[in-house]
Amino acid sequence: MDLNIRQATLEDIPYITSIFRDTIIHINSRDYSDKQVNVWATGANDVEKWTERIKNAYFIVAEHKDDIVGFAYLTKGYYFDGLFIHKDFQRRGIATHLMRIIESQVIDNGYEVIKSDVSITALPFFENQYYDVEKKQIKNIKGINFENYLVSKQL
Numbered sequence: 648m649d650l651n652i653r654q655a656t657l658e659d660i661p662y663i664t665s666i667f668r669d670t671i672i673h674i675n676s677r678d679y680s681d682k683q684v685n686v687w688a689t690g691a692n693d694v695e696k697w698t699e700r701i702k703n704a705y706f707i708v709a710e711h712k713d714d715i716v717g718f719a720y721l722t723k724g725y726y727f728d729g730l731f732i733h734k735d736f737q738r739r740g741i742a743t744h745l746m747r748i749i750e751s752q753v754i755d756n757g758y759e760v761i762k763s764d765v766s767i768t769a770l771p772f773f774e775n776q777y778y779d780v781e782k783k784q785i786k787n788i789k790g791i792n793f794e795n796y797l798v799s800k801q802l
């Protein structure tokens with residue numbers, strides 16, 4: 648698939664947040680309740696937080712024919728904080744491509760281990776990429792509990 652990977656800019660925020668919202672509603676809804684999905688998806692509205700992420704994280708987007716079809720970001724130099732692929736572009740290798748670049752960045756930053764908290768939905772993908780589950784945990788967003796997994800990989 649023809650993909651262009653580049654750093655995110657503040658102009659990308661509307662596209663990034665609509666992928667975030669739509670992917671949660673259409674893809675993560677397989678594994679989470681309506682109530683969980685609604686609370687999680689409202690995170691798209693927090694433009695201030697997305698601005699802060701783009702400014703301070705290592706934040707990359709994947710473009711296909713000039714449209715953003717996925718994004719990923721890294722914080723603290725080693726923490727894989729977010730990975731979302733457009734609902735209509737799942738299972739085409741886009742996440743694998745973004746992950747390779749994020750992992751190279753972690754190595755460039757001088758770390759040997761990458762960590763992430765991943766959704767039930769994303770766990771098979773991370774396991775396929777040789778991440779180990781350290782523990783199953785509960786994350787709280789606005790008073791609602793979410794089951795997820797702390798994973799890591801030696802690079």
Ligand SMILES: CC(C)(COP(=O)(O)OP(=O)(O)OC[C@H]1O[C@@H](n2cnc3c(N)ncnc32)[C@H](O)[C@@H]1OP(=O)(O)O)[C@@H](O)C(=O)NCCC(=O)NCCS
Nearest residue numbers: 730731732737738739740741742743765766769771772775
């Ligand atoms: C998880 C996610 C990022 C994977 O993105 P993707 O671009 O579809 O992944 P890839 O095409 O690179 O997948 C590579 C391989 O991982 C495995 N894989 C990916 N998704 C899988 C799934 N739902 N079930 C089982 N295996 C899966 C497969 O082996 C796949 O290869 P294949 O398609 O040839 O069988 C995507 O499904 C997504 O956006 N999920 C919702 C958002 C989310 O939960 N993000 C994590 C936040 S914590």
